[in-house]
Amino acid sequence: MEATLAILKVSGVEGVTMRKVASMAGKSLNNVQHHFKNKEILLNNLADFYFAQCYDDIAQFSPSNRECDSKRELYEFVLFILGQSEHISDACLVFRELWAVATRNSELEDKLNQFYVSSIDRACIFWSDYDRANAEKAASLLLPYVEGYSIQHKALPVDKVQVAELLSETLYTLLTQPVND
Structure with a gap:
């Protein structure tokens, strides 16, 4: 998968061939074709591989102080995420390429959408001290923001x-607001 990812980053999806x-x-080409019957299957597996890398990167977050208040921890988390996204210009390229293929590959489109759904769930678990509806709102603001921030x-x-x-101030306000029944 690392080879596929490297080729994708340099040559785009059109440059990814089984032979390369x-x-x-x-x-051997036969070995690659044995594991991945076609380019579509290869790219679907690449998506799984890449999403796992993204989750592993986020799992590295650890607050600077176990005793810090929830507002400070949220700030540190946002700062960590923004720092990660400054260094993931490759991620933007990978996601752009995968989304381009997903317009013609419903399985890949489903994987990409599931990645975002799973990311929202993971954020809600991270913010489990807050009401789920508020955590979903906060995650719905944070995730697309981070993706855009990585580009801009x-x-x-x-x-x-x-x-x-x-x-983090905005997210904290969302997380701690009273829940409307």
């Missing part, structure tokens, strides 16, 4: 720390 993957991975952060007039302060 085999060559870069040091495997260099052009923003404020730095990452200021953005983290603004975003």
